[in-house]
Amino acid sequence: MIRRFLFVFFLLIGFLTTFYYITSYQQELQAEGWDGYLESQAKAIVDKMSPEELTGQVIHVAIPGKTLDETAEKEIEEILPGGIILFGMNLGTKQEILKLNTELQKKSMTASKLPLLISVDQEGGRVIRIKDGVTQFPGAMALGQTKNADLAYKVGFVTSYQLRKLGLNFVFAPDLDINNNPDNPVINTRSLGSSPEMVSKTGIGYEKGARLGGAIPTIKHFPGHGDTNVDSHLGLPKIDKNLEELEKMELIPFKESIQQGAEVVMSAHIVYPKLDPNFPATLSTKILTGILRERMGFKGVIITDAMEMDAIDVHYKDSDPGVLAILAGADILLMTSWGKTTRDMKEQILKAYKKGTFQKDERDLLKEAVYRQILLKLKHGIIYEFSKKSTRPESLSPMEQKAIAFFQDQVAERDRIFLEIFSPTLNAEISRASIVSFPSSFIPTAVKPEETIFAVRGKEFDSVLTEKKLTNVDTGKIGSLVQEKKYKRIVVATFSQLELDLVAVLAKRYTELEIVALHYGTPFLKLNTIANLKILFSFSPTLESKKALLYTVIDRTSPVPVLDLILKDWPQKTTAQQK
Numbered sequence: 411m412i413r414r415f416l417f418v419f420f421l422l423i424g425f426l427t428t429f430y431y432i433t434s435y436q437q438e439l440q441a442e443g444w445d446g447y448l449e450s451q452a453k454a455i456v457d458k459m460s461p462e463e464l465t466g467q468v469i470h471v472a473i474p475g476k477t478l479d480e481t482a483e484k485e486i487e488e489i490l491p492g493g494i495i496l497f498g499m500n501l502g503t504k505q506e507i508l509k510l511n512t513e514l515q516k517k518s519m520t521a522s523k524l525p526l527l528i529s530v531d532q533e534g535g536r537v538i539r540i541k542d543g544v545t546q547f548p549g550a551m552a553l554g555q556t557k558n559a560d561l562a563y564k565v566g567f568v569t570s571y572q573l574r575k576l577g578l579n580f581v582f583a584p585d586l587d588i589n590n591n592p593d594n595p596v597i598n599t600r601s602l603g604s605s606p607e608m609v610s611k612t613g614i615g616y617e618k619g620a621r622l623g624g625a626i627p628t629i630k631h632f633p634g635h636g637d638t639n640v641d642s643h644l645g646l647p648k649i650d651k652n653l654e655e656l657e658k659m660e661l662i663p664f665k666e667s668i669q670q671g672a673e674v675v676m677s678a679h680i681v682y683p684k685l686d687p688n689f690p691a692t693l694s695t696k697i698l699t700g701i702l703r704e705r706m707g708f709k710g711v712i713i714t715d716a717m718e719m720d721a722i723d724v725h726y727k728d729s730d731p732g733v734l735a736i737l738a739g740a741d742i743l744l745m746t747s748w749g750k751t752t753r754d755m756k757e758q759i760l761k762a763y764k765k766g767t768f769q770k771d772e773r774d775l776l777k778e779a780v781y782r783q784i785l786l787k788l789k790h791g792i793i794y795e796f797s798k799k800s801t802r803p804e805s806l807s808p809m810e811q812k813a814i815a816f817f818q819d820q821v822a823e824r825d826r827i828f829l830e831i832f833s834p835t836l837n838a839e840i841s842r843a844s845i846v847s848f849p850s851s852f853i854p855t856a857v858k859p860e861e862t863i864f865a866v867r868g869k870e871f872d873s874v875l876t877e878k879k880l881t882n883v884d885t886g887k888i889g890s891l892v893q894e895k896k897y898k899r900i901v902v903a904t905f906s907q908l909e910l911d912l913v914a915v916l917a918k919r920y921t922e923l924e925i926v927a928l929h930y931g932t933p934f935l936k937l938n939t940i941a942n943l944k945i946l947f948s949f950s951p952t953l954e955s956k957k958a959l960l961y962t963v964i965d966r967t968s969p970v971p972v973l974d975l976i977l978k979d980w981p982q983k984t985t986a987q988q989k
Contacts, residue, residue: 444816447809452785455524456777463522465760466490467780468736470527470713471745471752476502478513485748486517489756492783493527493580495746497539501530504543504576511577515796525787525796527626529580532569533600535950544572545837548950548958550585551933552844554602554612555949555973561840562615564831570623571828579792581625582676584616586663587636592934592978597635599932599949604976606662614667621673624824626790629667630676631715632702633691634660638680646721652684653701665706673710673786675702677740679721689738690721693731698739711782713742718751733762741779791817841948841958842966846973848937848945854966857899857924862963863891866903866928870956878964892920899924901963905931905951910938917943928959934978947973 459467470493473482485491494514501507511528518526530539535549547553547565556562566584573581588609589601602609613629620627633656638647651660664675677692685701686694692714702708714735717723722731732743732755743759745752759776762768768775787793794817806814864875865885875882883891891897900920904910904927917925917940927945937945946962948955962970 444812447813448785448788452781452788455784456781459780461760461763463490464776464780465756465763466522467492467524467783468741468759468776469732469743469745469752469755470495470529471748472497473500473514473748476500476506476510478510478517481748482514483517485752486514486521489752490522491518491526491752492524492742492780493529495529495744496578497531497746501540502542507540507543507576507578515577519796524784525792527580527783527787527792528578529582530573530578531582532573532578533583533585534565534569535599535952535955537600538952540573540576540578543576544569546952546954547837548841548844548948548952548955549599550583550602550612551589551599551975552841552949552955553616554608555846555947556840556843557608557611557974558843559611559615561843562612563619564836565840566616566619566621566627567623567827568619568832568836570620570625570627571824574624574824579625579790580628580674581620582628582630583620584613584627584629585631586610586613586629586667587631587634588660588663589636590659590976591637592976594636594638594934598934601636603974605974606659608974610663610666613663614670617667617672618670621671622824622827624790624821626674626786627672628674628676628713629664629672631678631680632664632675632712633678633682633685633697634664635678635680636660646679646681646690646725648681648683650683656682656685661701661706664702668706668708668710673789674713675708675710676713676715676744677735679715679719689726689734692717692722692740693726693729693734693738695738703739709782711742711786712740714740714744716744716746717755718746730758730762732758733767736768736775736779741782791820837954838958838961841950841952841954842961844948844950844955845958845962845970846947847970848933848947848973848977849939850944851972852926852944852946852962852970854963854968854970859964861897862899862901863888863897864901866901866960868903868956870953871903871928871960874957874960874964880964888916888920892923897923899926899963901926901928903928903930903956903959904945905929907935910935910945914938914940914943926963928956928963930956930959933973933975936979937977946970 466489469489469491471485471489471491472495473485515525531537532539533550534547538546545568553562553565570581585600586609587597587601588606589597590604602612617627617629637649679690679692681690686696691697698712735743763776794814859880864880864882865888866882872882900923902913904913913927921942925943929945930948930951933947946959948959
């Protein structure tokens, strides 16, 4: 009896094991079949393209207005671009944005038979291009201070989802630069933090969420733009670190994000003399191919930062920088202009292609660049979204029908996730979680609101105080109110160095009171450490960030942690342990 039981038991175990492995194998085959199908589709599209079409696809351009005007039409017809970047000047109401993007796609489908990647810098905080239709979350540094990957995931997903609903399918975020140089003029609060751990945790969370949301995220600026005091828009930065040093700091977030599935990387216009003494990363084969593709195993799309920035345009203008970037390993040349500049870039690439410059042994580097971009458009349903095939399912092959069903399911799943995680209070929750204090933790409940003098300028603050039935006064009245002896705290709002300096004067004058500065600008200023002065940081000038600063003083009951950053003229990195 026992022997029979053991026989049946082991037979059942063997069956379940076999079933598990066969099922897993079938799923793996199915995945490989799907990937193989998309790859074959991408190859078929690229193989049919003319040199003019190939050349146009690797160039992304800008347009001058909020409509598909004559200039925009001409740009699409002449360049046949793979994508278009939109700026504030192009973006009005959500209805205007959706109409523009729809017309851009229709024009592109007529001109090149391929849809566009339509991109935008929507990082949050101080880098917000779209004001209508996309939630204005706090910026990267605020998100990093939450140290919460789940909140970062939600911000990435919601931002990406809302962008795709407006016809934008490509977002230049998250910024994975580690801002370990407080004198950095361009990255600053656009960075998630001063440590690899903080940037990786929240950056990867954001990227994963955005990748599901619909607008393809871009991790930037490889191999790291944080440790420089030069703005590459205006000059050519240099970082004098070797590969070993970079792998211990700057490359960590990029490496981990790529391992987690990141599909697009933006290059930095920075020279790393110990890696390549001759070219910045954007133009360096040693960096883009040698390090990013070969050493780190990145197989996705590499897009350059704007090629008109002075770091490239001034220093390498006569060296055919577009050709150098493609040869280095880039797939997309980002242009922020139109007209002669983009025509010259296309002519530069086309001339080099016809000369055979992009032929490397058996490889065609230009075709490879286009292939990677087309494959990205296929994977994210962008080509199927604008394909006429989707309207004639009866004429499709079984695999094409499966593809359309897959992308329809993808859209439905995005809608489901959005309904699950989005709420009207999400932005407020994240903004409040990002508030931190300097130079030590802040105890909101140490003073009651009615014992506080509020002297904060701005209608955002006025509305909150009015709602709470608290008085907001002009700073000139602080002196007379202090004489009443019933106040223990003064709260003011600051954005600039001048305003922080004035707050320091206030702290020195009223030493018996706690002075609290609600600071929504950069933290990389001269910060006074006066015994009775506390600075609360939101890192963002957004509405909810400003409201969160006031909430922290009026309604918050838990202590506010110390900010976790490397600060300017501060001897050591502040940490939550310095409470």
